[in-house]
Amino acid sequence: MFRSVLFGLLLFVSAPLAMAEGWDPRETDDPTKSKLVRNSETSVAEFLKQDPTLQTFFDKAYGYVIFPRVGKGGLLVGYARGRGIVYKDGAPQGKAYLNQYSVGAQLGGRSYAELIFFRDQLEYDSFVDGSFSFRADAAAVISDDGAGAATEYSNGVAVFTRERGGAMVDASLGGQQFRVEALD
Numbered sequence: 001m002f003r004s005v006l007f008g009l010l011l012f013v014s015a016p017l018a019m020a021e022g023w024d025p026r027e028t029d030d031p032t033k034s035k036l037v038r039n040s041e042t043s044v045a046e047f048l049k050q051d052p053t054l055q056t057f058f059d060k061a062y063g064y065v066i067f068p069r070v071g072k073g074g075l076l077v078g079y080a081r082g083r084g085i086v087y088k089d090g091a092p093q094g095k096a097y098l099n100q101y102s103v104g105a106q107l108g109g110r111s112y113a114e115l116i117f118f119r120d121q122l123e124y125d126s127f128v129d130g131s132f133s134f135r136a137d138a139a140a141v142i143s144d145d146g147a148g149a150a151t152e153y154s155n156g157v158a159v160f161t162r163e164r165g166g167a168m169v170d171a172s173l174g175g176q177q178f179r180v181e182a183l184d
Contacts, residue, residue: 034183036068037092040085043068043113047162053148054115057158061117063088063124065096065178069164070114074106078174082114086128086180094128094180102174110166116159123156133177 043066047054058064063086070082080100086093098114118124126132151158 036083036095037085037183039068040066040092043162044115047113047115047160050162051148051160054160055148057117057148061158062120063093063127064115064117065127066116067096067098067114069111070098071109071111072100072166072168073109074102074168076103076106078102078104078106080176084114088124092183094182096127097179097181098176099178100174100176104174106168108166108168110168111164113162113164114159115161116157117153119153119156119158127178128180130179133175 044058047066048058065084065086067082067084070080072078072080078101080098080102082098084096084098086096116127118127123132148160151160
């Protein structure tokens, strides 16, 4: 009984975060012009507008992935997911999927954008081939004016997040897992 109630509450909390994709008349057969690519490029522009010092990361990183919208919900047990685009040399290379499970004191739901820079080919290739994941102790910097200038790579990656909305109390442990597919 308790599991059913817990599962129901988790679905209730996280359901609004589901990212439904409907038909878009602007879609083309060119995967580099898809809605997800356009949303990713808009999100990059928003990060740069909020913190122009991030341009150094864009200029020097081997590659990066942008998740324009990650939805997270939780009630003791939490779940987050997002879809994004992997870039190398400024061009889209593939679609990325983020999943995160967490356990701990958490209640509510939130939406945020996440930007991960890869310092060199080793970290980039690890991400693309699916052997990359964040542990519970991975730290993301909340993008704010000047945060890019004060941030350094940790284990070959630099992570920035930007709040989009929602309200969540969160003191949980979890890890992010990623999967990458070719653009189609």
